Amino acid sequence: MAEQPHFDDAFRAELERLFVWRRDVRRFEPAPVPEAAMATLIASANAAPSVGLSQPWRLVRVRNAARRLAVRGIFEHCNADALAAQPEDRAGLYARLKLSGLDEAPEHLAVFTDEGTAKGGGLGRATMPETLGYSAVLAIHTLWLAAAARGLGVGWVSILDPEAVARALDVPAGWRLTGYLCIGYPSQPSDTPELERAGWERRASVSDLLLER
Amino acid sequence: MAEQPHFDDAFRAELERLFVWRRDVRRFEPAPVPEAAMATLIASANAAPSVGLSQPWRLVRVRNAARRLAVRGIFEHCNADALAAQPEDRAGLYARLKLSGLDEAPEHLAVFTDEGTAKGGGLGRATMPETLGYSAVLAIHTLWLAAAARGLGVGWVSILDPEAVARALDVPAGWRLTGYLCIGYPSQPSDTPELERAGWERRASVSDLLLER
Numbered sequence: 001m002a003e004q005p006h007f008d009d010a011f012r013a014e015l016e017r018l019f020v021w022r023r024d025v026r027r028f029e030p031a032p033v034p035e036a037a038m039a040t041l042i043a044s045a046n047a048a049p050s051v052g053l054s055q056p057w058r059l060v061r062v063r064n065a066a067r068r069l070a071v072r073g074i075f076e077h078c079n080a081d082a083l084a085a086q087p088e089d090r091a092g093l094y095a096r097l098k099l100s101g102l103d104e105a106p107e108h109l110a111v112f113t114d115e116g117t118a119k120g121g122g123l124g125r126a127t128m129p130e131t132l133g134y135s136a137v138l139a140i141h142t143l144w145l146a147a148a149a150r151g152l153g154v155g156w157v158s159i160l161d162p163e164a165v166a167r168a169l170d171v172p173a174g175w176r177l178t179g180y181l182c183i184g185y186p187s188q189p190s191d192t193p194e195l196e197r198a199g200w201e202r203r204a205s206v207s208d209l210l211l212e213r
Numbered sequence: 214m215a216e217q218p219h220f221d222d223a224f225r226a227e228l229e230r231l232f233v234w235r236r237d238v239r240r241f242e243p244a245p246v247p248e249a250a251m252a253t254l255i256a257s258a259n260a261a262p263s264v265g266l267s268q269p270w271r272l273v274r275v276r277n278a279a280r281r282l283a284v285r286g287i288f289e290h291c292n293a294d295a296l297a298a299q300p301e302d303r304a305g306l307y308a309r310l311k312l313s314g315l316d317e318a319p320e321h322l323a324v325f326t327d328e329g330t331a332k333g334g335g336l337g338r339a340t341m342p343e344t345l346g347y348s349a350v351l352a353i354h355t356l357w358l359a360a361a362a363r364g365l366g367v368g369w370v371s372i373l374d375p376e377a378v379a380r381a382l383d384v385p386a387g388w389r390l391t392g393y394l395c396i397g398y399p400s401q402p403s404d405t406p407e408l409e410r411a412g413w414e415r416r417a418s419v420s421d422l423l424l425e426r
């Protein structure tokens with residue numbers, strides 16, 4: 001066992017900056033992501049914590065143009081439905097939002113949860129089975145931070161029918177889509193959420209989200 | 214808008230170490246967590262990404278002894294059920310695992326998802342409503358990494374009946390338990406998962422979890 005590292009104030013300050021700059025990115029440069037960087041991001045995802053050490057994340061690198069087009073079609077369909085469901089006073093703003101970088105992002109990575117995995121022996125998920133999907137979320141977030149540390153942006157697309165995406169990517173039965181990630185160099189890096197810049201929503205202060213019991 | 218930071222190789226190497234040392238901790242020293250550190254961790258959680266900028270996480274700092282005891286009772290009950298459900302060849306090992314630090318951890322933080330929040334205007338969660346809970350998971354993970362950067366350990370307890378915990382902590386209706394966190398200084402820091410050290414499960418290599426399409 002290695003010696004526990006001591007992280008210093010300078011590292012913590014940089015980590016804080018990383019949290020702030022790790023934004024959801026929907027506007028990408030066409031420049032490809034170096035293969036070595038992709039390998040590092042994917043390895044980082046696998047370092048995430050998981051319930052019972054189940055590692056239920058399954059990563060699907062989507063490179064085939066026809067499959068990407070199919071996912072884009074699913075997004076367009078779901079996003080049209082979402083627009084139609086907007087209240088009148090929000091529809092115009094919603095329609096102007098750019099909600100995915102599917103067209104421009106050089107890399108697409110679909111992250112699934114293998115809901116049938118035996119790994120972990122079911123430990124920790126009898127009463128909260130959703131912790132399996134949560135584990136895949138932790139893998140996504142680890143990858144996201146590793147990307148931001150390399151100047152790479154990640155955009156998490158959730159305006160998708162998860163079953164249609166599973167079919168379009170022909171993944172094994174029992175794999176449930178957790179997140180569909182666009183990855184590339186951001187064309188408009190920012191420390192402010194795009195939805196805040198676009199006037200969709202404002203950030204709440206943590207004091208409003210905290211109770212004592 | 215601030216200038217996009219450049220993160221260097223030294224930072225990335227430290228970040229990688231942070232991912233490796235950010236373990237699930239179930240053995241804590243009794244030393245209290247400084248109040249300033251708790252405030253920083255809680256602020257970090259609020260810097261996490263969230264679907265539609267919904268910030269659905271609700272943090273409940275549990276300090277009351279009777280409430281902590283109630284949570285411990287819920288854990289004991291659920292863990293006894295989980296033990297009884299183990300196959301014969303795993304039950305002995307399961308019984309020997311230490312699965313929570315509820316007794317020793319100086320800080321308890323329950324993280325809920327406010328499933329009724331209007332914040333975010335529903336954006337991004339029409340087809341995947343689970344992304345609301347996923348957002349609270351991202352807050353937990355951000356806090357977890359901020360803790361590890363300070364030599365603090367976090368243990369995520371999921372062997373709990375989420376509705377019983379919500380009742381024990383008397384939280385508003387519509388708040389769903391996402392994770393119950395024990396926080397403190399680890400008494401046995403390690404870069405290897407406790408479940409791996411105890412022989413419960415081994416880690417899979419990322420190449421086994423990756424497909425191309």
